[in-house]
Amino acid sequence: MKGCWHKFKSYWKQLPIEGRGSIAVCIPLICLIGTVVAYTVLRQRMVESQNYVDHTNEVLNQSKGSLISILNAETGVRGYFIGRDKALLESYNLALKTLNPTLLGLEQLVKENPVQLQRARLLTQVANYRMNLLRQSVSRVNAGESGTAEVTRARLLNGKQAMDRFRQVISEFEAEEYRLLDLRIRDLQQQQQLNADAMWCGIAIGIIGTILAIRILQELATELRERDIRLRESRNQVEAIVGNIVDGVMVIDPKGKIESFNYAAVKMFGYQPNEVMGWHWRQLLDREAEDTRKLLDYEPDLISKAPPIGQIWQAMGQRKNGELFPIEVSMNSIAFDDDRIAIVRDITDRQQTAAKLQAKAIELAQLNNSLNASNYSLRQTNSELDRFAYITAHDLKAPLRAIASLSEWVEEDLGDSMSEETRSQMQLLRRRVYRMQALLNSLLEYSRAGRTQSPIVTVDVGRSIEKIIQTLAPPDTFSIHITTPMPTFDTRWRPLEQVLTHLIDNAIRHHPTKAGIVEISAIDLGDRYEFSIFDNGDGIEPQFQTRIYTIFQTLKARDLQENIGAGLAIVKKIVTSEGGTIELESMPGKGAIFRFTWLKQPLTIDASTTSPEPRSKTSC
Template sequence: MDKINRITISLAVFCGLYISSLYNYLLFHSIAEGFAVVIACSIFMLAWNSRTIVDNAYILFLGIAYLFIGVIDFLHTIGFLGMGVFQHYGANLGTQLWIGARYFESISLFIAPLIMDRELKHQRVLAVYGAFFTLFVLSIFTFDIFPVCFIEGSGLTPFKKNSEYIITLILAASIFIMHRKKDKFDPDIFKLLVASIAVTILSELAFTLYIHAYGLPNLIGHFLKIISFYLIYKAIIGTGMTKPYALLFRDLKQSEESLRTSEAKLRSLYDAMTEGVAIHDIVYDDSGRAVDYRITDINPAYEKITGIDRNNVIGKTASELYGTGTPPYFDIYEKVAESGAPAQFDTYFPPMNKHFSISAFSPDKGKFATVFEDITGHKQAEEKLNTYLNQLEKANRQLSDFAYIVSHDLREPLRALNSLANWIAKDYADTFDESGREKLRMLTGRVRRMDDLVAGIHRYSQAGRLIGNKTVIDLQKVVSEVISMLNPPGHVRISIEGTLPSVLCERASMEQILQNLIGNAIKYINRPDGRITISSAAEGNFWKTCVEDNGPGIAEKDHERIFQMFTVLQPRDKVEASGVGLAVVKKIIEMYGGKVWVESEVGKGSSFYFAIPK
């Protein structure tokens, strides 16, 4: 069943990769090469960090080699045709970096078994690889003397093809040398390494056939490369984690002195840990049934966290020590000790009135160790934070509801007052002189302005609620619809610069943002040749959109103030404005995790920008 699952997962992964290549070959290429780079760097980290405790020249040599192979493969990835990182290089750069990485890899695999019985001077090896890597990079990027590998229109050069054949021969020779030293390898690891090299050979042959960087042979070659690096991952990384003492050599031994040194280091680490550690043995009854567990060792942090002295702990059973009758978490610990599967859980332990985060693992059948930390403070802080958040949410909800109720209740008498003023103006039109009629017009204007302010308060209170489920919307289409709805006057020309992107947001809130920004631009343009331009561009992880106009402009001292509630720069008798629109825009955009700002000078127009995450 496990084999079938692995095959099913593998097929699913390769199908996904193939689909990604159809969608965007650069995406597929980056995934394939990124996988290889991660594996290469992981091999280096495993080899480098184990160099002081494992006398393994083969794995250390390959680890250093794969560090530089991974770096070159990374340069190849970002230098591949279409990535745009290295300008003016074309497809030749990626091909040159590829052939260089494969020379490094094949020669390293050839040399590694030859020096496996020798003492490796890792610093010297690192220096030699660093020197060759530097010369290789300089030959491409600085001196431009590395042979051309790919010519646009004609494909691979003879040097590239011949190099692939030479690399193939070197890889085949490395298999031959490994076979002669087969007895020094773990059988399973040997098979995986040979299989990895064999698949690499097939990959190299595939790369002699393509004439275009995105061609089918290139695709096949990268699939084979993924398989090759997966096999070497299984041989080195997988084995290094699951069976470290079977890694490459079955006769690996450490000297008595190194064992003592390692033990001292581990003991020092054990004693210095801030987490509590306890070692336990499962206790069985006469029938062989697990009934309890006994504490055999603890570290100093255990005493500090629990407040129990070491002398009162060692040798005691859990039920005796903690006075719980049933051993705490016995079902979990018994399963760990019997199956070897680790466990992790957070719990509240009433006898100590504390919260703990506990990890349990089994070093041997019938034994288990726990590593724990006191998270009582975190839990209390979390509970307090949740209480504050609930209170804040409740307060915001009440405030929003209050704003809605107030705005609703205020607008009713305002509408009545407006209707009454209109009736008076109509029924007593002949009674009022010009001064009376002007005062009546002022009254209706003030009523209408008050109604706008109350409506603005309502819009502001509801702005956050507009953001529901985000979807990808066509900003070009939304802007066009908003412009049509606003119906700009004849003296204002509105244009869209370039093609606006599709963005992830809630449609209604985006419409409100654009209505306010474009509507404001239309409202304040005071010239016969009014012009408004809308544009958008990618900026890091954000889409930055601009609404630019050639209106009167805004003084620098007001750039921040205009986004505050009820701020209107011109006298209210000259312009119909509530001063709420930009405040609503700011609130919505900030709820998206974005920002809004203005760049403007008096007499030179204004540019309103907003940026929202992609």
């Protein structure tokens, strides 16, 4: 209940003062109209109840009248029978004239009540029957007929039974009417009481409504006074702000004349406030400028109506010394006593800055054209370098293959006549040839690392590492474990495959035993993944940890361990080109951990610095 009351108060406070005042005036008016309507309705019902009572009384009067008419007719006929004086038939003759109209009127009065209507019709039949008996008696008296005592007694008995039947029917009829009369009198009394209660309630509601209206009007008067105070304070604050704002501010009356001029406007135009008071604000503009003419065309609406919020016009202002300068003008949509606040800003510095920016934009466009030309030249150079590297590697590999083949042929031709020393020299020659071939392949792979246009595909890293391990075919005694779930994401698979292959291959080949352990793991760093390859080999001395990423650098002599020394250099180049980092954590005798990061969202590689991915490796 309290929540509903708070909601109502909040909604009431949100209504405009005009609306609340109208409601306050309407409350007593509504109470008055409600009271009048209620009184009218209840009065109408009371009149209807009174009409019902009057109607029932009229029915009773008619029924009594019919009974009296028959009784008078019977009395007159008996007197005439005894005294033979026709003057005694006056009541009988009157009954003949009035009884039927009375009974017909009674039927009309009760026609809405089927039961009473039936009784009224029966009453009419019995009354007519009795009147016929009386008419026969009068006729016999007029004719001078006299019957025996028994006949006379039978006639009297028949008349008495007819009269008793009439009394019985009329008693039932009047009993029902008296019952209806009682009900209608009680309904009339209830309506009268209800009408009186409604009048008192209407008076009470009217008094309450009037008190409520007075209370609301008092609250509105208090709110208007408080609002007027706040408005004056707000106006004072606005005037204080206007006096210290960095833009020029003018208060303009509905005719466009200047009423106030702040300090910033004084500095901007060079006029003192007392010099421009009463001027039309157009006198501060250069009317010949095109932007100014556009503003002046709109100016009548700008002063008379609230301008669009945020609408700004450019124009040319004119200082006291005649100097012209560009300005921006805006009119606020809040009026103080129909006045408008015009805000004027000097945009000379901004236009100068815009001109400088335009010059810089032109210069940047020229530089961009130059850069595009350089990129095109770079693409051409890269293409030529790729062709040169491929041709060079192919042309160098061909003599090397020939040397290896010649050494085998020589060894086959000499057969058993070749000394062991010569045979050893031939084998050393072939090893040097194979090393040279590996150096050329590594050099070609290094030159292409990070510049190959590899498509972006969805990669299941776990399954891919399993395929890499199968390809490397480590000894059965070697243990390689994937210790954490590997991610599946969209990336360039070929470069990632090269990095993982080189690092896992290094861990296997450089392990001092055939029963080493390699552990591969990955963690999610938000926008990238960090992969780790751990091996429990000999580790790397701290002084050598920076040299391992240099191409063709090896930690052991190549005669002791066949190794080109290009794998880690290729790895670092690929990881760096893909926006990642690589680091080594190692202590001698405790193995080594290579950690590298790989972006979830691949970098956009400039086509000018890349070359198409080769369809297949060239083996020579």
